[in-house]
Amino acid sequence: MALKDGNEASTYIIQSQEEEIKRIALELHEGISQNLYSLYTGLGFLETGIEDPHMRSYAKEMATLMERTIQEVRLLSVELYPNTLTTLGLISALKSYSKLYTSTFGILVNFESTGDEKVMSERKSMAVFRVCQEALINIAKYADATNVTIRFTWEEKLVKIQIEDYGKGFDVIEVMKRNHFTGIAAMKERMVLAGGKCHVTSELANGTTVSISLPIQREGEF
Known part of the structure; x- marks a missing residue:
């Protein structure tokens, strides 16, 4: 019972965080991003x-910097909340994020379905989006992959x-022991x-694989 209550509490916390993240993302997209443009x-x-x-x-340099800033704000907005997730589906949302990534x-980023x-x-x-997002960010930070x-x-x-990814890989057990990842x-x-x-599996010099499996249920069910 305690385990179930713990999972319910964690689910509630994550759901509350997602609602706040969604609000911030919309403000970035509809407010700050538009002003920058x-x-x-x-x-x-x-x-x-x-x-x-x-x-x-000098003005051209400033415009180039502004353009780069707009791109970064758009990436941050999609990272926080992919608004295409509910309208176009999971794969479309990930593809949209991957272009900015x-x-x-x-x-x-290559997609196969x-x-x-x-x-x-x-x-x-x-x-699923958050796990894929975390995996991609880790690849950018640590994998040295192209x-x-x-x-x-x-x-x-x-x-x-x-x-x-096809990067340098790492020792999963050792990294988990050091609590770095x-x-x-x-x-x-x-x-x-x-x-x-x-x-998560990884091998030095042979890259890393994140494997996810998730039951599909009817809309409205977790």
């Missing part, structure tokens, strides 16, 4: 009217996902709370 277009207009070549060059980190994509509850879809493959296998009652524990916990499983 207005400033960017204004800088471009001012640049055309500057005669001094040095000042024109590639433009930011230079790591190419077998079977027909099934409709899952928003909480289950968000759990490309990643995300492979979906849709079954009647189960979805399986593999995230494979808290992201692994977070990924596993999210999947357990969603009713699924997450397993």
